[in-house]
Amino acid sequence: MPRPFHLEGAEQLSVTPSExxxxxxxxxxxxxxxxxxxxxxxxxxxxxEWEGRSLLKALIKKSAACGxxxxxxxxxxxxxxxxxxxxxxxxxxxxxxxxxxxxxxWSKTGEALPEGPLGALRAMCRRTNPGPVTIALDSLSWxxxxxxxxxLCQTLHALSHQDSxxxxxxxxxxxxxxxxxxxxxxxxxxxGALSSLAQAEVTLSGAMGxxxxxxxxxxxxxRPTHQTQWFSILPDFSLDLQRGPPLxxxxxxxxxxxxxxxxxxxxFNLHLSKEEKEAKDxxxxxxxxxxxxxxxxxxxxxxxxxxxxxxxxxxYDDLDQEDPDDDxxx
Amino acid sequence: MLAPAEGGLLDLLxxxxxxxxxxxxxxxxxxxxxxxDAKTDGSFLVHHFLSFYLKANxxxxxxxxxxxxxxxxxxxxxxxxxxxxxxxxxxxxxxxGLKSSxxxxxxxxxxxxxxxFLREANTGNLQPLFEFVREALKPGDNAEAAWRCPVLLVDDxxxxxxxxxxxxxxxxxxxxxxxxxCCELKGNIVTLVHDSGDAEDEENDVLLNGLSHQSxxxxxxxxxxxxxCRDVHGQLRILWRxxxxxxxxxxxxxxxxxxxxxxxxxxxxxGMSPAVL
Numbered sequence: 001m002p003r004p005f006h007l008e009g010a011e012q013l014s015v016t017p018s019e020x021x022x023x024x025x026x027x028x029x030x031x032x033x034x035x036x037x038x039x040x041x042x043x044x045x046x047x048x049e050w051e052g053r054s055l056l057k058a059l060i061k062k063s064a065a066c067g068x069x070x071x072x073x074x075x076x077x078x079x080x081x082x083x084x085x086x087x088x089x090x091x092x093x094x095x096x097x098x099x100x101x102x103x104x105x106w107s108k109t110g111e112a113l114p115e116g117p118l119g120a121l122r123a124m125c126r127r128t129n130p131g132p133v134t135i136a137l138d139s140l141s142w143x144x145x146x147x148x149x150x151x152l153c154q155t156l157h158a159l160s161h162q163d164s165x166x167x168x169x170x171x172x173x174x175x176x177x178x179x180x181x182x183x184x185x186x187x188x189x190x191x192g193a194l195s196s197l198a199q200a201e202v203t204l205s206g207a208m209g210x211x212x213x214x215x216x217x218x219x220x221x222x223r224p225t226h227q228t229q230w231f232s233i234l235p236d237f238s239l240d241l242q243r244g245p246p247l248x249x250x251x252x253x254x255x256x257x258x259x260x261x262x263x264x265x266x267x268f269n270l271h272l273s274k275e276e277k278e279a280k281d282x283x284x285x286x287x288x289x290x291x292x293x294x295x296x297x298x299x300x301x302x303x304x305x306x307x308x309x310x311x312x313x314x315x316y317d318d319l320d321q322e323d324p325d326d327d328x329x330x
Numbered sequence: 331m332l333a334p335a336e337g338g339l340l341d342l343l344x345x346x347x348x349x350x351x352x353x354x355x356x357x358x359x360x361x362x363x364x365x366x367d368a369k370t371d372g373s374f375l376v377h378h379f380l381s382f383y384l385k386a387n388x389x390x391x392x393x394x395x396x397x398x399x400x401x402x403x404x405x406x407x408x409x410x411x412x413x414x415x416x417x418x419x420x421x422x423x424x425x426x427g428l429k430s431s432x433x434x435x436x437x438x439x440x441x442x443x444x445x446x447f448l449r450e451a452n453t454g455n456l457q458p459l460f461e462f463v464r465e466a467l468k469p470g471d472n473a474e475a476a477w478r479c480p481v482l483l484v485d486d487x488x489x490x491x492x493x494x495x496x497x498x499x500x501x502x503x504x505x506x507x508x509x510x511x512c513c514e515l516k517g518n519i520v521t522l523v524h525d526s527g528d529a530e531d532e533e534n535d536v537l538l539n540g541l542s543h544q545s546x547x548x549x550x551x552x553x554x555x556x557x558x559c560r561d562v563h564g565q566l567r568i569l570w571r572x573x574x575x576x577x578x579x580x581x582x583x584x585x586x587x588x589x590x591x592x593x594x595x596x597x598x599x600x601g602m603s604p605a606v607l
Contacts, residue, residue, distance in 0.1 A: 048539060048542040048543060048548075048569075048571070049569070049583075051543075051571060051572065053572075076543075076544065078509070078513045080513070081513075100505075100509060100513075101509050101513075102506075102509070103502075103505070104455070104502060104506075106457050106460065106506060141540075141543075145498050145501070145536075145540075146498070182539065182540075182543050184535070184539040185536055185539050185540055185543075209582075
């Protein structure tokens with residue numbers, strides 16, 4: 001039963017240092033734990049500039065620390081390179097299925113996995129031990145380039161829903177599937193299809209050398225929720241959460257440079273003297289409807305006498321007293 | 331890190347104090363360097379790496395699909411290496427694409443040729459080319475033990491797309507080369523890809539992005555946004571990826587401007603060209 005998580009946005013919090021450390025540790029647990037809490041697919045979308053393999057390894061380390069066995073379908077890096085950086089405890093819980101050395105069976109030595117990538121993926125669907133298991137796919141992009149999208153999606157669905165097998169009498173722990181996807185390599189169709197299969201989607205980006213993860217949670221029977229988390233990954237693949245974007249992005253004034261006053265060297269006067277200010281404040285605007293004006297209009301007083309027109313005819317004016325409209329039959 | 335006022339490419343990459351600086355051959359091996367160019371000609375980088383690795387006494391396999399052997403030889407002589415000599419003593423294995431592509435059609439079909447894909451109606455894979463590379467770089471008997479780590483140089487991969495090979499096939503070829511040359515033989519790979527930019531070449535974009543994800547170091551030569559300049563020929567962006575030691579400080583990308591001279595290339599920080607100062 002997943003416990004409710006307290007999701008925070010990227011707002012600035014003012015906390016004491018010790019409290020911030022505690023909250024930081026809590027948030028670290030929350031971010032990795034919340035990603036691993038639900039069974040199903042966690043999609044890590046990375047790019048050339050912001051790579052996602054280190055976050056994948058951080059999640060794997062977390063799973064292994066929780067006692068799970070981790071199966072890795074490695075297509076892009078060698079086993080040696082993948083295991084680098086993990087301590088022996090984590091490494092002992094990793095099972096690396098090597099699709100890197102000879103994925104397409106070019107060497108014909110028989111060392112390659114016999115049924116190719118699809119066979120290897122399907123083999124992972126058939127689990128023997130009922131314990132909790134995490135499956136990491138490094139990477140989904142490689143699989144998507146070599147397998148049809150529909151086949152891959154169907155296999156992924158089967159992989160992440162192993163606990164709902166009809167013929168299974170014993171209740172099985174949910175499977176965590178972590179998939180690394182390189183966003184730029186695929187069109188919106190395949191990416192959208194994989195994204196719809198995912199319970200959580202992490203899009204990696206960043207600014208000023210600081211990585212950030214935009215996480216979209218799709219919990220069943222709940223609205224999708226967003227969270228943005230700035231982080232960095234330490235050499236031992238533990239997560240170091242940052243509170244916000246790096247300082248250069250924040251609009252804090254630099255205390256070392258004095259603020260420049262632009263009104264100091266002008267050829268015109270921008271300032272008002274005291275008398276000018278008073279005169280300005282007491283001025284009533286001509287079209288402003290104040291209460292005095294309202295009263296004056298409502299009360300026709302003697303000052304409201306009829307206006308008078310003073311007319312002095314010119315020499316060649318023709319003054320005719322008759323009404324020119326008299327002959328109109330209106 | 332202060333950029334040198336003027337310096338060669340080697341000084342540039344070394345003075346950055348990165349743990350994964352590539353070009354110091356004995357220190358870091360097993361790396362894939364991607365050269366790409368956008369709106370300019372990045373082949374000067376290919377010539378640099380070719381002469382650098384030959385001078386460093388490495389065994390080099392050069393898949394040259396763009397220019398003839400004599401072209402690279404002439405430029406190499408300006409940079410201080412003789413390709414003819416290197417080829418004769420077995421240090422350099424040179425696949426001249428322009429010449430040997432004609433051989434494909436005049437050979438019998440049973441003999442595999444590295445450029446076999448030119449004969450095939452539907453584009454197959456680049457396995458024959460990979461076999462050629464593996465054969466060229468495999469550690470031989472004691473006579474070849476004098477050479478240092480093996481190096482694969484490809485100029486360039488975009489032309490393979492023009493010849494009808496699919497982007498995934500080219501990516502698979504580099505994948506296998508990485509598995510053999512980088513991981514097994516602890517050598518290096520340097521390859522050039524053109525960036526089509528606005529031309530909306532989807533296959534090329536897949537190839538470029540796919541290779542970028544596999545690379546440890548990306549050197550990107552770009553033309554200046556303002557157009558052609560006599561004194562500054564372009565700008566070079568250096569991006570380090572997949573650092574073997576993750577450092578907290580993520581200062582992984584640098585940009586320099588360069589000017590190509592007759593026998594060298596000089597680099598300087600942006601806006602600091604001696605011609606404009």
